[in-house]
Amino acid sequence: MTVNQMIRCLAPAGMARPVGMVVPRVPDTIFFARFNPSPTKRETNMNKTDRDARFRQIRDKVESGQRLSMDDGIFLYDPEVPLQDVGQLANLVRERKNGNVAFYNINTHLNPTNVCVYRCRFCAFRSDLRDPKGYAMSDEQILQRGREATENGCTEMHIVGGLHHQKPYEWYRDLIALLKDNFPKIHLKAWTAVEINWFEFQTKKSKQWVLDDMRSAGLGSMPGGGAEIFHPEVRDQLCEHKANTHEWLQIHQAAHELGIRTNCTMLYGHVEQAYHRIDHLMRLRELQDITGGFQVFIPLAFHPDNTKLDNLKKPSALMDLRTVAISRLMLDNVQHIKAYWIMLGIPTAQTALAYGADDIDGTVRHELIYHDAGATTPxxxxxxxxxxxxxxxxxxxxxxxxxxxxxxRSETDFRDWHSGQPVDDAVAVS
Known part of the structure; x- marks a missing residue:
C-alpha cells in the first residue's frame, strides 16, 4: 500500500479524524516527500486562452468539492491568474465552511524570555544572554501578566519564547503551572514544536512525555509557530539547526494523538518560491488527513526589519491576499484560516475576510516578536x-x-464569561 493510499484509508479527503484517536504510524516518507514542480513551471508559459481553460478546470474542482493538486496550487500563484478570481473561489469555500461570520478572541501574549540558543535568519526577537536586550521574566512579572489578562477579560494567553540555555525544563513547566494555578479559567496556548523539541533535548524524554507533562501542568493547546517553510531547500537556509520538518510534524501528530489541539502556520515572503509554499501546505494537509488535530491555519507574512534578511522587502498586500486565498483552497480539511492582523496590517486583514479567511485573531496585548521585526500595527x-x-x-x-x-459574556461584567457550543456547529452551511 502506498502512503497516499494509506492516507485515504485513514481519513477520506475533507474528513477530520477525532482528536485523541490513536492512529497507525505512517512511513517517514510523508514527512520528507519532495514534490516535483516542473510540470506547473512549464504551465507558466501558457497563453491566455490556455490559462483561462486551466483556471476553469480548477474552478470546477472547487465547486464540486474535489481536492486540488500540487500543480493546481502552483498554477494559482502565477501572477497572470487574476487575484480576484482566486479570491472568489476561496470565498466560496470560506462561506461553505463558515458562513458569513468572522471570529475573534480576547487574548494576550506572553514571551517569558527572548534569550535563545538558535540564530534563525528571519528572527528579530532573539537575544544573546549578555545582550542588553536580553531578558527572562520573574514569577511576579508572569503573575502580573495573568492579573492583567483577567482584568481585561482575556480567554487566552499565547505563550512562546526563546530557548534559554540556562533555564532548565522545569522553569518552562513551572511557569505554566504558576499561571494555571492562579488563573485557572484562562486557556494557555503554549510552546511551539520547536520548544517541545528543545524540552525533549533537555529532559532526554520522549515528545509524548513532554507533552503529557506540560498538559498536566496546565497547557491547553499549542500554537503553530516554528513551521516556517518545510522544504529543505528553504528551511536549511533559514534555520538549519532547530527542529526540522520531520520533528515538527511528528510533534504535532503526537499532540493530536494525546488530544491536544494545535494550530499550524507558514512563514512566506522571503527566499521561498511558490512550489515551496504549496509543498508546505500539502504536508500539513496530509497530516491533517491522518489526525484531524489542526484547528486553524495562519499564513504569516515575513517582516525583514532587524533580521539577517533585512535586504529583502516584505511581501505585498497582493501576495498576502493570494496566499490567504490559496491556503483556503488547498487546505480543504482545515476548518479555519486566520488573517493575523498584526502581520498583515488592518486593511489587508479586513480584505482577507473576502479572500478565504474567517478569523482575524484577537486583541493581542503585548505582542513582541513581529513588532521587533518592523510590524507597524498597533x-x-x-x-x-x-x-x-x-x-x-x-x-x-x-x-x-x-x-x-x-x-x-455577562451584560453587567465583561470579565464574567463562559464558553458555549462549538462555533462550527452553529455556523457551518451545507
Whole structure:
C-alpha cells in the first residue's frame, strides 16, 4: 500500500479524524516527500486562452468539492491568474465552511524570555544572554501578566519564547503551572514544536512525555509557530539547526494523538518560491488527513526589519491576499484560516475576510516578536475596534475561545464569561 493510499484509508479527503484517536504510524516518507514542480513551471508559459481553460478546470474542482493538486496550487500563484478570481473561489469555500461570520478572541501574549540558543535568519526577537536586550521574566512579572489578562477579560494567553540555555525544563513547566494555578479559567496556548523539541533535548524524554507533562501542568493547546517553510531547500537556509520538518510534524501528530489541539502556520515572503509554499501546505494537509488535530491555519507574512534578511522587502498586500486565498483552497480539511492582523496590517486583514479567511485573531496585548521585526500595527486593539473592522468588512463578528467555542459574556461584567457550543456547529452551511 502506498502512503497516499494509506492516507485515504485513514481519513477520506475533507474528513477530520477525532482528536485523541490513536492512529497507525505512517512511513517517514510523508514527512520528507519532495514534490516535483516542473510540470506547473512549464504551465507558466501558457497563453491566455490556455490559462483561462486551466483556471476553469480548477474552478470546477472547487465547486464540486474535489481536492486540488500540487500543480493546481502552483498554477494559482502565477501572477497572470487574476487575484480576484482566486479570491472568489476561496470565498466560496470560506462561506461553505463558515458562513458569513468572522471570529475573534480576547487574548494576550506572553514571551517569558527572548534569550535563545538558535540564530534563525528571519528572527528579530532573539537575544544573546549578555545582550542588553536580553531578558527572562520573574514569577511576579508572569503573575502580573495573568492579573492583567483577567482584568481585561482575556480567554487566552499565547505563550512562546526563546530557548534559554540556562533555564532548565522545569522553569518552562513551572511557569505554566504558576499561571494555571492562579488563573485557572484562562486557556494557555503554549510552546511551539520547536520548544517541545528543545524540552525533549533537555529532559532526554520522549515528545509524548513532554507533552503529557506540560498538559498536566496546565497547557491547553499549542500554537503553530516554528513551521516556517518545510522544504529543505528553504528551511536549511533559514534555520538549519532547530527542529526540522520531520520533528515538527511528528510533534504535532503526537499532540493530536494525546488530544491536544494545535494550530499550524507558514512563514512566506522571503527566499521561498511558490512550489515551496504549496509543498508546505500539502504536508500539513496530509497530516491533517491522518489526525484531524489542526484547528486553524495562519499564513504569516515575513517582516525583514532587524533580521539577517533585512535586504529583502516584505511581501505585498497582493501576495498576502493570494496566499490567504490559496491556503483556503488547498487546505480543504482545515476548518479555519486566520488573517493575523498584526502581520498583515488592518486593511489587508479586513480584505482577507473576502479572500478565504474567517478569523482575524484577537486583541493581542503585548505582542513582541513581529513588532521587533518592523510590524507597524498597533500593540493592541480594543474589542470595539475588532468588532468594528469585521462589521466594516461585511462580516458578522463572533467571539470564540481558543478551541473554537462561542464565548458568552455577562451584560453587567465583561470579565464574567463562559464558553458555549462549538462555533462550527452553529455556523457551518451545507
Amino acid at each position: 500593540q493592541c486593539l480594543s474589542v470595539d475596534d475588532i468588532r468594528g473592522l469585521i462589521i466594516e468588512a461585511g462580516r458578522e463578528p463572533v467571539e470564540r475561545d481558543t478551541v473554537y467555542h462561542r464565548v458568552h
